[in-house]
Amino acid sequence: MPYSQPLPVPGVGRRSKVGVISMKLSVLMPVYNEEAGLETILQRVAAVPIEKEIIVVDDCSNDATPRILAETSLPGLRVIRHPVNRGKGAAIRTALEAATGDAIIIQDADLEYDPQDYPALLEPILSGKAQVVYGVRDLSLQKPMVRWGNRLLTWLTNLLYGARLHDMETCYKVMLAPIAKRLQIECNRFDLEPEITAKILRQGYAIYEVPISYAPREEKKLSPWKDGWPAVRALWRYRRWRPSA
Numbered sequence: 001m002p003y004s005q006p007l008p009v010p011g012v013g014r015r016s017k018v019g020v021i022s023m024k025l026s027v028l029m030p031v032y033n034e035e036a037g038l039e040t041i042l043q044r045v046a047a048v049p050i051e052k053e054i055i056v057v058d059d060c061s062n063d064a065t066p067r068i069l070a071e072t073s074l075p076g077l078r079v080i081r082h083p084v085n086r087g088k089g090a091a092i093r094t095a096l097e098a099a100t101g102d103a104i105i106i107q108d109a110d111l112e113y114d115p116q117d118y119p120a121l122l123e124p125i126l127s128g129k130a131q132v133v134y135g136v137r138d139l140s141l142q143k144p145m146v147r148w149g150n151r152l153l154t155w156l157t158n159l160l161y162g163a164r165l166h167d168m169e170t171c172y173k174v175m176l177a178p179i180a181k182r183l184q185i186e187c188n189r190f191d192l193e194p195e196i197t198a199k200i201l202r203q204g205y206a207i208y209e210v211p212i213s214y215a216p217r218e219e220k221k222l223s224p225w226k227d228g229w230p231a232v233r234a235l236w237r238y239r240r241w242r243p244s245a
Contacts, residue, residue, distance in 0.1 A: 026101030030091030034109040035064035057091040089192035114213040135172030135212035198238035
């Protein structure tokens with residue numbers, strides 16, 4: 001469901017001996033006090049049968065998260081720890097600097113999202129349909145306040161940027177690495193989501209949407225009241241943004 005024609009990004013991906021384009025995925029996982037589901041989500045990500053690296057940024061957790069990460073050994077797993085808590089946006093910025101893949105995806109450390117959706121999210125990129133893909137959730141599963149907040153922010157995004165998105169706030173944002181590395185992420189908290197979307201749209205890229213599985217957890221770190229206004233401000237702030245040379 002793209003809203004505009006994708007722009008070309010040359011030199012991404014590798015052609016195998018049988019002529020099929022392969023792609024290494026960098027999974028960026030910000031973590032803060034996620035002891036309950038961390039080991040499970042790491043195993044689920046590792047089980048997806050695609051070439052990948054998992055870059056976990058522990059944002060100065062003070063529960064059992066550091067111990068779990070120290071005891072976990074998985075192929076392609078890299079752990080970076082912030083000495084002080086800086087927020088999700090800062091953790092993504094750190095992970096992105098370390099990423100070496102052809103494409104990136106953001107993966108929350110809870111169990112709301114299913115990594116088995118990775119192949120479906122990558123398919124439009126591998127087939128040349130898009131360079132940016134968002135996973136669209138069933139928002140009816142959310143609490144009313146959160147649901148209407150998400151819908152309002154998506155509506156405002158479409159209004160300000162001329163898009164036709166259905167779920168701007170989704171965690172599953174997949175894009176080619178050259179696009180991600182040009183975002184120059186500044187936001188440190190959950191206003192990261194509108195910042196990323198605004199900057200993608202300002203560069204003229206299509207955002208292709210794919211339905212995904214979603215199981216919202218009862219308690220959320222994001223607050224509609226505390227994080228809603230910063231998201232609105234980010235959408236307004238970046239409406240004239242241009243990437244630096």
